Structures are given as C-alpha cells and as structure tokens.
Amino acid sequence: MGARLLPWVIAALYLLFLFPSPEFPPYNADDGSWFVTLGWNLAHYGHYSGDTVPLAAYGHHAAWPPLFAGLLAGVIKVFGLNWMALKLAMVGFGLGALALLHRLWREESIGRWAVLLTALSPAIFLYSHHTMTEMPYLAAVTAALLGLSRALDTRTAFVAGLLAALAFYTRGYAVIFLPAGLIYLLLRPWPWRQRLMAGLVYAAPLLLAVLAWKAYTGQVIASQPLDWISIRFGNGTGVLHDLLRSPVEYAQRLYWFELRYPMHVLLPLIPLQWALRHDVSVVFSLLLLGLIAYGWLTLFLRRRGAVECWLPLALAFLLAPRTGAARYLIPFLPFFYYYLLHGVHELGERLPRLVRVARSLPVVLLLLVATALAGHLADPDRLRFITPESRDYRDIALWAGKNLPADAVVEASVAHRFLAASGLAAWEPSRGTLPQAMRMRPLYRLCDPDTPACAGQNPLVMRQGAYSLYRMQPSAR
Secondary structure, three states, rough: OOOHHHHHHHHHHHHHHHOOOEEEEEOOOOHHHHHHHHHHHHHHHHOOOOOOOOOOOEEEEEOOHHHHHHHHHHHHHHHHHOHHHHHHHHHHHHHHHHHHHHHHHHOHHHHHHHHHHHHHHHHHHOOOOOOOOOHHHHHHHHHHHHHHOOOOOOOHHHHHHHHHHHHHHHHHHHHHHHHHHHHHHHHOOOOOHHHHHHHHHHHHHHHHHHHHHHHHHHHHHHOOOEOHHHHHHOHHHHHHHHHHHHHHHHHHHHHHHHHHHHHHHHOOOOHHHHHHHHHHHHHHHHHHHHHHHHHHHHHHHHOOOOOHHHHHHHHHHOOOOOOOOOOHHHHHHHHHHHHHHHHHHHHHHHHHHHHHHHHHHHHHHHHHHHHHHHHHHOOHHHEEEEEHHHHHHHHHHHHHHHHHHOOOOOOOOHHHHHHHHHEEEEEOHEEEEOOOEEEEEEOEEEOOOOOOOOOOOEEEEEEEEEEEEEEOOOOHH
16 A cells, blocks of 8 residues: 555655746756746747847757757746746656656566655756756656567567657757667567567667757758857767867766766765765765666676666766766666666675675665755755855846836846746847847846946846846936
8 A cells, every 4th residue: 555655645745845936956057947948939939049038030049959948838838937837847747757767667676666766866856846858858768768678569669769759859868769779679589680670660760850850950050040059069069079088088077077976866965065075975986886887787688678778878978078967867867776776686696795785775775865855855945056146046037027017128147047037038248239129128137246336327126135136227228
C-alpha cells in the first residue's frame, strides 16, 4: 500500500510547493527567462526570437531547437504570462519524467530506488518548477530510451527514431541518439539483415530532423538578423571548435569544474560552492564516478541495453563544449544513481565484507537527499535566487507588470529577465539608443546599484531593495 501511495505523495509535494513566480537560480540565472521570452514572442508576434521589444526587423533565433519554447508559447497563448500555469506545465514535465523513469526500470528494485532518489533531489525539484529544458529533456530522453529498449522490428524502431527526434527538438544534445541508437540496434542478437533494417529505419526520422534544423539555422545565420543568443552561440558549430581544445585545457576544466560537480549533485547536502572550493571533492567525485562506471560496465557486459549504449556517448558529448555548469548533469542524475547502486551491489556480491554497505547505501542516500530537499523547502530562496538582489529584481518586475501601462517600455539591465517576470517590453541600455518607435510609448527606467545616477530628474515610481523604477520625462528621452 505504501509503495502505491508514494507517487501520489511525491506529486502532491511538487504541486504544494509550486512557487508561482520566476526564479534566477545559482545553477543558471538567465536561460529560464530566455525561454519564456522566446515563448512570449512566438505567442504574441509569431516570431521565434529572443528580442525583448517587438521590432519590425526582429532578430531571428537559431541556437535552441523550438519544441520547448513552442510549448511555453502554447501556455502563454491560452493563459497569458501566468506563472501558475507555467509552473504547472513544468511540474507536469517533471512528474512525467519520473513516471517514464519508473516505467523504464519498473522490474528492478534498484531502478525504483534510483527513481525515488531522483524525485527527492533538490536540483530535480528546482528544475521541475523552472522554465528550462532540463526536465522536458529528461522526459524526452527517457521516452526515447524506452522506445529503443522495446524496438523489436522496423515499426517499433521507427517509433524509437521519432521519439529521439522529439528529444533532439527539445534539446540539441539529443543528437547523440543517432550513433547511440545505431550501436544499440547493431548489438542486438538478431540476424544481420534485421539489425541493419532496424538501424536504417530508426535513423531516418532523427537524421531528417537534424538536417532540417541545420538547414533552417544555416539559412537564418546566412541571411537574417540574429537575436543576442544566436549571435553568441550560433547553431552548434561552436561544439566542433571546442573539440579542438588542447589536452591541457581539458584537464584543467575537468579538475576545476567537471570533477567537482558529481559529489554535489549526488550528495546534495554538500553545497556547490563548497565542492568548487575544496580539492577533496575531486577525490570523492572520482570515487563516485568509479562506482558508477563499474556498475555501468557490469550491466553493459551482461545485456548491452539502450541506456548502457547511450550514457557514455552522451557524457562524452557533454564534455566537448566549455560548459562549466553543474546543471548539465541534472538530466543524468537518475542514471548516475542507478549505476552507482548497481556498482555497489556488484561489489557486495563479490566481496562479502561489503554486503552490509551495499544493502544500507540506498537508505543512507535517501536520508541525505531527503534532508537536502527538506532544507530547500524550508528555505527555497537559497536555490531559487543567485543573490538577494535577484529576488528584488523579480519583485519589482512583477509589480511593474501589474501596475504599469500595458504598452510601457522599460530600460533595464538583463532585459529578458524583466520581460519574463513582467510581460512588458524591455530594452537593455547596452544595446544602444532605444528605437524611436519605442520612445513614443510610456517609458520607464530601472536603476540598480551599479547605476546610482541614472534617475536624473525623473520621478520615482517604485523602489524594491536596491532597485528603483523611474518614469522618464519626455525631455529625458
């Protein structure tokens, strides 16, 4: 009875602590607002763009595949910039990902433990309420892995390819399903003709999706004005450039960043900043990764499953860009827990002295993770906002959305955050002079601690913490 109630308890927990407002978390303070901005422009203007003012010559977006932004656009089209609706959609993705993971491993007790640990992870909880692609991507990846694991003929292989294509349009990193899926199908104990046909049918929809997106973005980059994100990141060609880094640079980034993150994400009671500052976190992360690798290897040699074929390629592809962000490991967290528990279990089978450790590890991890989640829920702003000032920024933007004219334009630093919280057109002063068409509308200026003299003779409208909002006089425009 308890096992049947547990999913409902977790769902209730995710819905009870909804926090219906935007956040700017330490893992990534910006991209959630960028995705809302993309969805806002799609819903209101039919433009796939990260621009924060509705200009006629808008900048086209060519960096991130459009599926997630399109889903947000659907929510915004129906409910407006309603953060209750947006958060409910994100919780749906989070709970959907957990349900798919449970289905992937429902025959294994270790798999059920991995899903439970994932569900109680503070990072998973945070991103199940945050408008970024981590949880939609995890759901799409798990669906593709389920499809691959059940591909027995050309029809089911084609369905698996469609699911992989959906994962790619959720997040471009899913392109790794092309080689991973082919390797998995070619390792099946089937006749060669059956393996080749299944591989070709599987690859067709995914390859078509990748080529279509590449053609679109290539045309946009060659002939259209670009938004800021696309100017900085392009359409993924930067990954190839990063692959050419020197081994010394790879080693430096591994030591100072990537080899410190696993300890934090797997044992979330250890703060991220502590892990980054202390070299002992590298030792503990290597120990955890060694156990994960051992668990993966034993299962790969035993069954060569879809997850075993995908995981090492996906991780290797993840290390190619200069990411330097712990959040990139969040979609891998359930698989890390799964192989960690398997690795310790296998050691317990081979070394009787470790049997008690193997049996108690799931409970110990559960206590650690549940305690970390309780700490997050008791003080949610610690993970939801990178600084207290970012919370003030959220609050003054929410106030502006409710109290300023609907056609107002606000000059504000980090303009996409202001738009995502307020629904008002926003202009970043670093982009130069505000276009004339926008200056004819009610104009306001948000001053922060770094611009104390920006008010001039303009009247104060609202103050929140270190931020002040002023109405710009016609003579000051």
